[in-house]
Every structure is written in C-alpha cells, then in structure tokens.
Amino acid sequence: MSLSPQRRLEIIDALRRGTVPRTSLDAFAVGLDRFEQALDEELRKAAGGGGVFKAVRGEYGCGKTFFVRWLADRARKRGFATSEVQVSETETPLHRLETVYRRLMERLSTADTLQGALRNIVDGWFFTLEEDVLAEGQVDADDQAALVKRTSELLEQRLAKVTATAPMFSAALRGYREALAEGDQASADGILAWLSGQPNVAAAAKKVAGVKGDIDHFGALSFLQGVLLVLRDSGHPGLLLVLDEVETIQRVRSDVRDKSLNALRQLMDEVDGGRFPGLYLVVTGTPAFFEGPQGVQRLEPLAQRLYVDFQTEERFDNPRAVQIRLPGFSIERLTLVGRRVREIYESHASDAGRIRERCNDDCIRQLADAVTGRLGGKVGVAPRIFLKKLVGDVLDRIDQFADFDPA
Structure with missing residues (x-):
C-alpha cells in the first residue's frame, strides 16, 4: 500500500520507540488475513445496528495490541468511531464502569480525529439536526433563536429512548448547544467535559445544563447508549x-x-441483548485469564459464554467464534514483518538503494535469529524488540552513515 511521508514517519517513529503504531497497520500486518472475512462480517453487523462481542486471546508479545489496532484501523476506514481502553488495577478498574466510560471518551477516535473526537462528533450531530430542521421548511435559517429551539426539540425526539433511563444525557447536550449559541464557551467546554465523564467539573457549567453530580456506574451504560445514537445520527455506523x-x-x-x-x-x-446497537466490543487477554482459576473460570456464566474448544489444530480455528486465539510468531513470520518494515523505511529514505543493499533479506533473518536466540528462542516476546532494533540499530544507521554496514 502507498503511504504518505507523514504516515511513514508515524509508523517508523512508533517502532523506533518499541510501541505499536495507531494507523496504517495494513502496511506491515502479517498472518492476519485469515481473520479478515469474519471480522468484516461482524463490522457489517454492527453497522447494521447489531451488537458484537469478541474476545481475543494470546500470550504476552503475540501481537494482541497490534491486532486490535489493526482492527480499529479497518473499522475507522468504514466510518466507525473507535476507542482503546487499557484496563488496569488503579487507573481503569473494570468494575468501575464510570471510569471505563471516561477513558473511552478520552480516547474516542474517528478517521480524522485520532483522540478526543467527542466535540467534533457532537458538533457534527448538531449540524445534522439543524439541516433536518431547515429541511422541514418551518424555520428561517436566519432566526437563530427559533433554530436552536427546534433543534433542541428534535434532539429530545431522537434521544427519547435514552432519556427514559438517562435524562441528564439529553439535558447536557441541550445545555451545550445553548451555551454555544450564547457564546458561553467556558460553560460549553465544562458541559462537554461532564458529558465525557470527567470529575470535578465546575458547578456553574453544570448549572447551565441543569445537571448535578457525576456520571455513576449505572449511568455510564445509559450514556454509552446515547453516544451510540449520536454517532449513528452524525454519520458513523458504530463504535468499536x-x-x-x-x-x-x-x-x-x-x-x-x-x-x-x-x-x-x-x-x-x-x-447480546441489543441494548447497544452499533457497538463492537473487543476484549483481549492471556490464555491464563480465560482458562485459569483467577480469571474467567471464577464466574461460571461468563466461562460458559466465552467457551471455545481450542483442542483442534490452530489452522482449524473458527474466526467467527466468540473467542479467537492469535497465532504465535515464527522466525519466518518475524522475518517477513521485518522485510515489510524495511520497504516502508526505504520508501522515503535518503538512499533507498543503500538501505536495500545493506539491510537485505539475509541481514533481517540474522537479526531475527539473534534477537530470538537471546530471548531463549521465545519468538512470541520478540516482535517489538526485533522491530525496535531493526529500525533504531540497523535502518537508522544505514540511512545516516554512508559507511555503516550491519553485516
């Protein structure tokens, strides 16, 4: 695939730091084509108003983060909004759904906004509502007060189902719209922060919207329903x-x-019950989490829902199953990834010929062997280390120093 200089720089910079890039992962994804058809079917299901749950299992270092970012990249290309939340004991405990919701909103992304996309989404939604109001032919486009009033009425109609369980969601959106119309940017910002689940929002901003307190555990799920509705109304088919x-x-x-x-x-x-139309929910974990006594097996109903028989050969795994496992890296697969990264690097290098000559396929294979050898042959934990060394210790040096030869 063709990459712009900016995309190429983002990929190479991330690999140089030993992290997973957030976009354009198709450029060097290897071994994931077996999942494409099933995942695309599930994205279409979510886009059609269904809900999808997927569990991804794999050992540390097998590429789970790469996989979900690759999937998110595919989803954004189809118009989805996406969000990646790292579950942790202290910052984002899973049982505190209000915290999960806040992290979700902080990391909300679209194809043109890679983080913190809520404002653009909400503004786009209000633009859509205004267009619908004007299309009715009952309100003059120059009558700002009447336009705001009718837009708020239409907002209530669209959010009627959500309002029944979370009336403060629509109240906050209405308050945000009215604050913007009156030029009160500070209140609008505060209301949007509250809508995102942020704590410690100024009381003055909440008063403008007529809301109180903070979003709690139960309110978070109702607010998620509202977010999904706003996304769909503003042209995004769903949320991954x-x-x-x-x-x-x-x-x-x-x-x-x-x-x-x-x-x-x-x-x-x-x-599964249809409460979140358009939501594609993915969780990742290690085999020990899904099978060990301190994980899923502690809760029998959850264990039954997530059960998949992985006793057959890996090549017969069902990509449509509720739980899928990622294959571990082999030396051959690691080498192929290295070759693709080299191609990305040389596409905008100062001397592509020198890159290709001195970092040839044999050089990449030798580096892969050396890295996995030092790790006791554990290829699964090698990809990030291997790619970091390939970019930082080999490709960068060849690019900068004409007399450097890694051989």
Whole structure:
C-alpha cells in the first residue's frame, strides 16, 4: 500500500520507540488475513445496528495490541468511531464502569480525529439536526433563536429512548448547544467535559445544563447508549471499543476481581441483548485469564459464554467464534514483518538503494535469529524488540552513515 511521508514517519517513529503504531497497520500486518472475512462480517453487523462481542486471546508479545489496532484501523476506514481502553488495577478498574466510560471518551477516535473526537462528533450531530430542521421548511435559517429551539426539540425526539433511563444525557447536550449559541464557551467546554465523564467539573457549567453530580456506574451504560445514537445520527455506523489487557484483573483483591468479572458478563449480556446497537466490543487477554482459576473460570456464566474448544489444530480455528486465539510468531513470520518494515523505511529514505543493499533479506533473518536466540528462542516476546532494533540499530544507521554496514 502507498503511504504518505507523514504516515511513514508515524509508523517508523512508533517502532523506533518499541510501541505499536495507531494507523496504517495494513502496511506491515502479517498472518492476519485469515481473520479478515469474519471480522468484516461482524463490522457489517454492527453497522447494521447489531451488537458484537469478541474476545481475543494470546500470550504476552503475540501481537494482541497490534491486532486490535489493526482492527480499529479497518473499522475507522468504514466510518466507525473507535476507542482503546487499557484496563488496569488503579487507573481503569473494570468494575468501575464510570471510569471505563471516561477513558473511552478520552480516547474516542474517528478517521480524522485520532483522540478526543467527542466535540467534533457532537458538533457534527448538531449540524445534522439543524439541516433536518431547515429541511422541514418551518424555520428561517436566519432566526437563530427559533433554530436552536427546534433543534433542541428534535434532539429530545431522537434521544427519547435514552432519556427514559438517562435524562441528564439529553439535558447536557441541550445545555451545550445553548451555551454555544450564547457564546458561553467556558460553560460549553465544562458541559462537554461532564458529558465525557470527567470529575470535578465546575458547578456553574453544570448549572447551565441543569445537571448535578457525576456520571455513576449505572449511568455510564445509559450514556454509552446515547453516544451510540449520536454517532449513528452524525454519520458513523458504530463504535468499536477495545478493552485491552483484561487479564490484569487477576492481580486485584478477590472481591474486586469478582466485581470485574461480573461487569464483563454484564457488558457481554447487554451487547447480546441489543441494548447497544452499533457497538463492537473487543476484549483481549492471556490464555491464563480465560482458562485459569483467577480469571474467567471464577464466574461460571461468563466461562460458559466465552467457551471455545481450542483442542483442534490452530489452522482449524473458527474466526467467527466468540473467542479467537492469535497465532504465535515464527522466525519466518518475524522475518517477513521485518522485510515489510524495511520497504516502508526505504520508501522515503535518503538512499533507498543503500538501505536495500545493506539491510537485505539475509541481514533481517540474522537479526531475527539473534534477537530470538537471546530471548531463549521465545519468538512470541520478540516482535517489538526485533522491530525496535531493526529500525533504531540497523535502518537508522544505514540511512545516516554512508559507511555503516550491519553485516
């Protein structure tokens, strides 16, 4: 695939730091084509108003984060909004759904806004509402007061189902719209922050919208319903939400662990029950989380919902199953990834010929062997280290120093 200099720089910079790029992962994805058809079917299901739940399992270093970002990239290309939430014991405990909601909103992304996209989404939604109001032919485009009034009425109609369980969601949106119309940017910003689940919002801003307190555990799910409705109305077919590293709940106290597992079961049931049309929920974890005594197996109803028989050969795994496993890296696959990264690097290098000559296929294979050898042959934990060394220790030096030869 053709990459712009900016995209190429983002990929190379991320690999140089040892992190996973957030976009254009198709450029060097290897071994994921087996999942494409099933995942695209599920994205279409979500886009059609359905709900999808997917569990992704794999050992540390097998590429779970890469996989979900690759999937998110595909979703954004189809118009979805996406959000990736890292579950942790302290910052984002899974049983505190209000915190999960806040992180979701902080990391909300679209194709043109890679983080903090709520404002653009909400503004786009109000623009759509205004267009619908003007299309009715009952309000003059120059009558700002009448336009705001009718837009607020239409807002209430569109959010009627959500308002029944979370009246403050529509109240906050209405307050945000009115604050903007009156030029009160500070209040508008505060209301949007409150709508995002942020704590410690100024009382003055909340008073403008007629809301009180903060979003709680139960309100978070109702607000998520509202967000999905706004997304769909503003041209986004759905939301792909990733809960990454859920295995961290194995390290918390047993009572907190049980609450977290129950929250996961609740989310899964709500998705299956149709409460969140357009939501594609993905969770990632290690095999120990799905099969061990401190993970999913502690809650029998959840274990039954997530059960998949992985006793057959890996090549016969069903990509449509509720739980899928990622294959580990082989030396051959690692080398192929390295070759693709080299192609990305040389596409905008100062001397592409020198890059290709001195970092040839044999050089990449030798580096892969050396890295996995130092790690005791554990290819699964090698990809990030390998790619970091390939970019930082080999490609960068060849590019900058004419007499450097890694051989």
